Amino acid sequence: METQQLVQPYDLSLHHACRLKMYCEGGRDVTEDLADHIAFGNEGFHVAKLGDVREENGEYQALVYWLGLDEDEASWEPVRSLYEDIPIVFRRWVHQHEDQEEVKKMAAELEKTLGHSL
Numbered sequence: 001m002e003t004q005q006l007v008q009p010y011d012l013s014l015h016h017a018c019r020l021k022m023y024c025e026g027g028r029d030v031t032e033d034l035a036d037h038i039a040f041g042n043e044g045f046h047v048a049k050l051g052d053v054r055e056e057n058g059e060y061q062a063l064v065y066w067l068g069l070d071e072d073e074a075s076w077e078p079v080r081s082l083y084e085d086i087p088i089v090f091r092r093w094v095h096q097h098e099d100q101e102e103v104k105k106m107a108a109e110l111e112k113t114l115g116h117s118l
Contacts, residue, residue, distance in 0.1 A: 001014070001015050001016070002014055002015075003015055045066045045067065046066070046067035046068070047064055047065070047066065047067065047082075047086055047089060048065045048066060048067040048068075048069075049065045049093075050062050050063065050064060050065070050082070050089070050090070050093045051063035051064070051065060051074065052102075053079070053100075053102050053103050053106050054076065054102070055102075055106075056076070059078055059080075060078070060079045060080075060106040060109060060110065061076040061077060061078055061079060062076070062077060062079050062082055062093075062106075063075075063076055064076070064082070079106055079110055080110065080113070083110065083114075083118075090118075091118050094106075094107050094118050095118075
């Protein structure tokens with residue numbers, strides 16, 4: 001893969017794709033409000049919080065509590081969809097609950113499917 005520096009002297013260099021790393025927001029001044037806006041945008045329902053995790057028919061699901069809805073309206077959503085739709089919120093939730101055995105197993109399975117770490 002060919003890359004170019006974004007500052008002078010704007011050198012071009014070749015790198016093998018296996019040397020690339022996934023972007024992570026760590027080290028940046030990302031406020032909670034900014035992260036929420038990035039995660040949710042201006043469309044659809046917003047996630048208030050993520051709850052338990054379960055495996056249903058070979059697929060991991062997380063209990064999603066929706067902002068503005070009662071807790072009894074929470075729904076089980078596939079973790080793969082949550083990772084795609086709200087990656088920042090999802091990764092933070094995984095790291096905050098990685099001491100729970102079911103979350104640890106779910107994260108390992110998802111990382112294997114995605115081909116990279118959360």
